[in-house]
Amino acid sequence: MDPNLVTLTPATDDDRGFSYQVKKAAEGDYIAAIYGWDEEYQKRFHGRDWEERRPDIIRYDGRRIGTLYAREEEDGLHIRQLFIMPEWQGKGIGSCLLRRILAEADSRGLVTKLAFLEGNRVESLYRRFGFRLTSRRDNNCFMEREPAVRG
Secondary structure, eight states: OGGEEEEEEEEGGGGHHHHHHHHHHHHHHHHHHHHOOHEEEEEEHHHHHHHHHHEEEEETEEEEEEEEEEEEEEEEEEEEEEEOGGGTTSHHHHHHHHHHHHHHHHHHHHOOEEEEETTTTHHHHHHHHOOOOEETTTTTEEEEEOOOOEE
16 A cells, blocks of 8 residues: 555545445444444435545545544544545554544544444454544543653
């Protein structure tokens, strides 16, 4: 994996269907195991989420491979979405993006926060990057990472 080929582009209306498919592919099994999968409900939920928090599209060498939504809020930098299509997982792309996000957070002294569904194997990735579990609530795990001290 060449990190120079990993890019982010703002999502357009043409990316809405892809965004739903990548969420379903990356997180669908976890949602189904906890809540059951209701296709119509998930489409409505995704539609509301799309209008409120349109993600960036993760591309590798120009190909759409995932979605990312990370924004600064009052209490730190929140990673609200980091979904990568299964065939692109385990290739270092998530790590590449986390390095970029955390370097920015560190340079600005921001705590980085995220949440994921309980049982998701992504927890080990986040732990490798220094995130610590802060709480569990309603089948969600919440993690934070303090900014690295530069010296």
